[in-house]
Amino acid sequence: MNLRVMWLLNHSSARKFEVPMLKKIGINQIFTPKKYPDEVGFRSASVDFSEDESLDIPVADLKILNAAEWHLGADAEAWRIANKYFDVVFFMFHRPELLENAARYFGGAVILRAYGVEKESSYGRVARIFNNTRHIKKIGKRFYFGEAYSHLADSDSDYLKARRIFLPLGLSDASLRDVWQGGEPQIYFVCPDICTNIYYQNIYDEFCRNFTGFKYVIAGAQAIKVDDPQVLGYVTNEQHAYNMAQSRVMFYHSSEPNHIHYHPFEAIRAGMPLVFMAGGMLDRMGGADLPGRCKTVSEARHKIQRILGDDRRLIDRIRSSQAVLLESMKPENCEQAWRDGFARIDSELAAWRTGQAVRSQWQKKRKRVAVVLPVEYRGGSLRGALELVKALYIGSRQAEDAADIVFMHLDDSALYQDEDFSGLPEGVMRRPFKWRILSQPEARRAMYYAGFVDWIPVADNYIIPDDGVQQLADCDACLIVSDRLAYPVLPIKPIALMVYDYVQRYIPHFIGNEEQSFLAAARSANKVFVTTEFTHQDALQYAGVEPGRLRKVPMLIPEFSVFRDSLDVKKSCGHYFLWTTNAAPHKNHKNAVQALEIYYEELDGRWDCKITGANTKGILDSRLPHLQALAEIFKRCAVLRRRVKWLGELPDCQYKKVLAEAEFLWHAGRIDNGTFSVVEAAFAGVPALSSDYPAMREMNAEFGLNMLWMDPASPRDMARKLKDMEQEANMRRAMLPGEAELRMHGVDHYAKAYWQELHEII
Missing domain, CATH: 3.40.50 (Rossmann fold)
Known part of the structure; x- marks a missing residue:
């Protein structure tokens, strides 16, 4: 079988079984993810690089695949590489982006790996919550509901049921080891995440209520330490093996019909007596008539009490009969179903690709x-x-x-x-x-x-x-x-x-x-x-x-056609600098006007200020709170009324002329993503005095503008820098980048990158 598989799961125990099973049925090119979220729900997760050695993928491409965060959906480049080398993707519902991106970018088979959910839920319900239903239907006959147990799709949505494929979950080693000794007369119960997951919190509380008076220990990783000395928390593999060998009995609480944990099988494999509740998956797997099965909590307490009291007859009956529960988990009993499932995938995928090759000859619909x-x-x-x-x-x-x-x-x-x-x-x-x-x-x-x-x-x-x-x-x-x-x-x-x-x-x-x-x-x-x-x-x-x-994405410079050769001679209308602004609060009007007052009255400023921008003509009459202080300053200061000219919003052709004849451009805003007015000024050969904040620093470095900086929180510093520009404007004009340099940041240079980024969501 020539199929190549991306097994985008991180579950340690499942990987130990499923990767070898894929190899057993003839699939040898297998990728496993190298990242998983630092979340409580991934307590059983790990990474494994061992399969990388067998992949015939260029090192650079493999590096990108390994760096991708598949659990978050990965990016278009990672999917492009996946599409190039792989035919099948396994995934689980964790976030909606993974299936969404698989539907958008991947042209192979997509297998939802279904290990079962609580009886109150379903995979169809999760798909609806994730808004993934349309993505499943978009994938169509390349989508498979990969059920780990043959009944999971029976009560699920019809569109999932129609795409079911049975890929049974097993144990990499399902042989009986019989290492159990039972020296500790205690119940071994497994319950992780007690303080971080309400589902497990309820299981823990119910177990404690039901088995009050019994000696027990509770295994399972805990993200937060539980205030209970019987809760062991994380233990090493060696300690876990010791607890399995020495605890007298394991109790398995679950009566979930569609999901089962690994630890009951670990107990059976070790030879430990397993007492479990009826109605769950173990019934379906051969446990309906076993002596360890209990219909009520009272029955479970009674049997466990006998086992803790070393009732050898009951212990031996349970131990000798429970091995049947391992039969369906043995690799040799799972193999044929995997062969049949992947034979179907191989056949249907080949047919789909043949159809696509024919359809690709048709004219594409223009986006x-x-x-x-x-x-x-x-x-x-x-x-x-x-x-x-x-x-x-x-x-x-x-x-x-x-x-x-x-x-x-x-x-x-x-x-x-x-x-x-x-x-x-x-x-x-x-x-x-x-x-x-x-x-x-x-x-x-x-x-x-x-x-x-x-x-x-x-x-x-x-x-x-x-x-x-x-x-x-x-x-x-x-x-x-x-x-x-x-x-x-x-x-x-x-x-x-x-x-x-x-x-x-x-x-x-x-x-x-x-x-x-x-x-x-x-x-x-x-x-x-x-x-x-x-x-x-x-x-x-x-x-x-x-x-x-x-x-x-790169900054795009608006086209600003001004020819510097025509700007060498200034008009005789007098020297001025241009303040571009608008009525928004972050434009820092009060501090800017206070700076102008200091510049003219204390520092004997020589150049007029012209103000332009959207909604600036009526700023002095505005009732907006952040503009009223500005109007008050103008009312009391005659020099401002004389030296500051309000131009309002200008047509582009007139704005270019006013800007081109300015000594410098003044950007007095407090903070934003930066203003392209300083780049437009550079096109016109006009230097800029700018507020100092991160986005403007980025813009200055990106375009090489060599701006003079001022502190937008200090009107006095702003005024001093206005005065400095009287001396530095000509020098800074000479330091501006050439028009050809600026045009290297134009639309033509970055347009393809913009289209490629947007194209990813189409």
Whole structure:
């Protein structure tokens, strides 16, 4: 059999049986994962590098596979390599991303390894909770419900039952060792995670109640020490073997019909008498008539009391009869089922691949992606969004996967004019829209009709962009430029967010539940893009975005066509510097205006200040609390009213002219993801004085801008640095990078990378 297998499980005991079984049926290329989460639920996990020696995979590719966090879903590159070398993937439900990514990237067989769940649950229910049902159906006939026990699918969802395949779980060594001596008259009971898992907490409490007055010890790893001297916690393998050999009896509590633990079989193998409750898996495995079986707790207490009292007749009856429970666990009794199962996988996978080869000759449907501007962005934010549209349009063509790009913005004729979008590539469609709010029942109904029959809403309201056409139904993915969303976007299509900053972490200014809505948008997105390491860390630590869904992408420089040769002679209108800002709280208006006051009144500042930006024309009349102090300073200071000019928001052509004739650009904001106005200034041969914070330091290093720094928390330092720029502006102008250097960061250079990142969720 030429199949190659990725066994993406970390369970130590299961690996000891299943990897050798795969080899026994002729599969010799087997990959096992090298990472697992540091979580209580993985107490039985470990890693094993031994199979790597047999893999005929280039070292560089194997390194990527070993570094991947498969339990988190892994990234596209790891899956690309997996798809190149392997035919079959085993996985377990731990997180939804693994199956989601397998459905997206993997072209082989995908086996859900089912060892059983509690009787109140089912695998279909877990799939619904994980929103994985659609991914299973997308995989279709390449998906298998790999049941470890032949009855598991009987009471599960029909679509799982239809894909069942029996791959019995066994023991690597199911032979009787008969090392038991029973010198300690005590019950040996196994119960891990008592303080960290309510399921095991209840089992522990019930056992203690039922066996009060009996001598016992409780084995099993404990993440938190239990205040009970009878709870052993973690012990070495040697100590565990000793306890198995010397404890008089093991009691197994479970009456779960679909799941069983390893330790009852360990006890049987060691020769220890096993007393167990009726109704569980052991009944199905041959235990229904065994003398160790008990229908009630009273019966169990009675039998255990006799065994602790050294009733040899009962002990011998139990020991001599219980070996039958090992029969179904012996490798030789499991092998044929594994051969039959993998013969079916081999045959069906070959047929599917043949069909795919035929279908691949058909013309591919062109992909369509929507880029959505969710709020009333203008100025640099709008220019950045347009550059993002260009990047996807150009990048898809550079990747020879030309896609249709739709740019969607709010339908507000007072806010946007056609000329605002003149820079869009000719092939990009533009659709104005309005947000439409859906109630929970409406959202569920819409998702049902879209094919998400098991989708479960988690919010009271959802939103969709209503463009009067198809509300994104004709698109394959949606990229939303920011996280400013009042409600979750209905996830009919995969959703990515471009998040530029988390200013609210440092300067709180949102009201009500706004902040939580924005954070929830990022956490629920299929992918989140950021452009600085500063925001990358905020996304992880503050927003709680999963690392596997977060990507740092290159900064895109908006096209800013200014010819330096025409700027050598300044106009005779006088010297000035340009302060670009807007009305947002993080723009640091009060400190900036106080700095201007000091600059003019105490430091005899020589250059005027011109202010431009969205919503700046009426700042002095604003009633916003963070702007009222600014207005008060202007009221009392005549020199500010004389030397500061409010230009408001300028058309691009006029802004370029005003910027080009400035002595320098002043960026006075307190903190954000950085402002591209300093890069635009560099294009025009204009140096910048900037607030000193991490994102601006990253931008300065990325583009080689050689900016002068000031402390945005100190108006006096800001004023001194304004004065310093009178002396340094010409020197810093000469230190600016050339226009060719700056254009190396343009859209054409990074477009393909943007498309490849977004393409992963399509």
